Amino acid sequence: MNKGFLEELLRRRMPQIVGLYLAAGWGLLEFTDWATGRFGLSAFWEDSVVVSWALLLPVVAGLAWRWGAPGSSPLPRPFLRPPDRSVAVLPFLNMSGDPENDYLGDGLSEEVINALVKVPDLRVVSRTSAFTYKGTAKKIRTIGRELNVGSVLEGSIQRFGNRIRVTTQLVSVEDGYHLWSERFDKEMEDLFDIEDQIAEQVARALRVILKNEEWKSPHRAHPSDIRAYEYCLRGQQFLIHPRLKSLGFARQMFDKALDVDPRYAPAWAGAAESAALIHMNYPLRDQELEDADRLSQRAVELGPTLADAHSARGFALFLLHRVEESEAAFQRSLELDPLLFQAHYFHARACYQQGRLEEAADKFQKASEIREDYQAAFLAAQSSEALGRTEEAEARRIRALAVAEKHMELNPDDPRAATMRAVSLCRLGRPDEGLHWAEKALEIDPNDPGVRYNVACLYSLEGKVEEAIQCLEAAVKAGFQNKDWFRHDPDLDPLRTHPRFQSLISEL
Missing domain, CATH: 3.40.50.10610 (ABC-type transport auxiliary lipoprotein component)
Known part of the structure; x- marks a missing residue:
């Protein structure tokens, strides 16, 4: 059995739940056998219990799969002794x-x-x-x-x-x-x-042995004015939501931090990451990429031992197609902090775009283990799917869906999470639910060009050609201008012969 699928079974507590049902059923059978002999009941009653028990087994298994994951079940679960630490x-x-x-x-x-x-x-x-x-x-x-x-x-x-x-x-x-x-x-x-x-x-x-305080970051930067740190905290809160407005607010917060303390390296790194994310997710113009290059370079100058600075630099260099320099920056970041989510995640994106799918799959998975991030989990599944690892991809897709659902409990207005939730549902054979969440994403933010583009890709794959074309037209009207994505994105292959699609490309 695939390791990823087995881990998913254990995560959803299926062995415990099904085991309890089987044990209870066995006890009921023993009681029925005793009652049949004691009261002279016909064999019909005993047979009925056996048949009912067997017929309900797949129902219980299905409910265990659906409600067994942490945080998703309205039913009480069997208690599992947690790890001591x-x-x-x-x-x-x-x-x-x-x-x-x-x-x-x-x-x-x-x-x-x-x-x-x-x-x-x-x-x-x-x-x-x-x-x-x-x-x-x-x-x-x-x-x-x-x-x-x-x-x-x-x-x-x-x-x-x-x-x-x-x-x-x-x-x-x-x-x-x-x-x-x-x-x-x-x-x-x-x-x-x-x-x-x-x-x-x-x-x-918790009686954990701390060895030489290795758990502390030896390169943590302190600002000259605490207000710079406060602005960075605000910026980090906005970075959690990868929509255009939120990323714009994040950039504003980091810029304010730099106004307070122009030498605070984390603020330069945060501003660079914000600019790079805007360029990657919403490639509307080149200014953000130029800013990411300038800001990340300054972050490294001011914080040569700050892992976040090298991660932001690697991300910017990757977007600039300076591959060797990007690799070196990511490696330096991970040397300074092997558990930095951004370094693993952005490096994985670079590997994926370069066709290094094995590395991408491993790094996306590592990133999703460090931080329960729906994008990392989704892309880990997508990488496995691209490698043809069907069972692994399905297990990771199930996990990605669970992470996106959990994220949306706290952030119901995140349209990007809604689109990834939609894609995951469609890939798992639940197209009606998937299309519902695609429509929900458009309701959340009808003016976001990235959301329009992502939903168009989903419609394209689901055979809804007209709806896909309409979403692409709306994305372009809202400012989406990345011609390379239109030309090379495999999700749009079903649309390439459509006259309106060809017209869109010619107008970009």
Whole structure:
């Protein structure tokens, strides 16, 4: 059996659920056999129980597959003992009374997750899974059981001008007792130290051995003005949503950080990544690519030991078709931080575009393991499909769909996630649901040229030629001008002989 498919079966807890059904059925058969002899019932009753038990088995298996994945089931699941050293970090509550400060709580949680991920022998729940519980009224022990972890870290952050109060506690899922708790009353400038202290104390409370503090980033940059870091936190929140408006807002935040501290390398790297993503996903003009080149070069100059700077540089060089330089930049980034999501993900995209599908599949999969990202999971499946690995592609497609669904629980207005959800459903033999989500993506953002283009590709593959042409025409009208994509994208092959498609290309 394919390893990926087997992992998916285990992730969805099918063996446990089906096993419970079989055990219960066996007990019912034993009781029926006893009752038949004790009360003189006819064999008809015993046969009926056996037939009903057998007929319901595939139904139970189907429900187990659909509802067995973490976070997707309305039914109670059998308890699985979590790993001893496992933790979920929930979003820190904003107690400031100003929704504008939500980014602080989310950013603090993400930084703690990023630090804990690097701790050897510690299993950390992904941001996507943990953040689905943002604002929930569920009890900590319930959340811990649903995420199958031994402990949960929760906390709050409150801002008073330039001072902050961070309260946090690590709770045991087994008995509900506190393993560790602390309150920090400090200046905003001390936020970096707070993040490190929380991660360190969590690791020590879980009895994880910290070897020479290798889990800490030795090259973490500190700004001269804490406001630059705050703007970067805001920018990172926008980067999570790869739509044109969000990427534009991200770029604005990083630019504001540079206004405050022109020598803050992470801000240069973030601005470069924003510009590069805009150029890659929405190739409307060349200015973004020129900006990505300039900004990433400056990021490396100011932060030669900053992994994010080299990753952004590698991404920009890849878009500039400077392959050897791009490879060197990605390699340097991974030397500095082997668990940097962006380095794996952007390097995978470069490999995929160059036809290095084996490397692309491995790197997309690695990226999706580091961060539960729907795009990385989707492209890992697509790479496997391009390699002809049918079973692996199906298992990865199922996972990509689950990640996209989870992402949209928190971000229901993400049209790109909706399009990838649509494609995954169609590939898994559920075209009606897939087309529904394609239409939903258009409803979410009817003016986004990238969304129009992606939905057109789906319509093309599903044989809806007229709808595909209409979406392409709307994409071009909204500003989509990448002639190479029109010429070489295999998803558009069914449209190439259509007069309106040929007319579109000639007009670009």
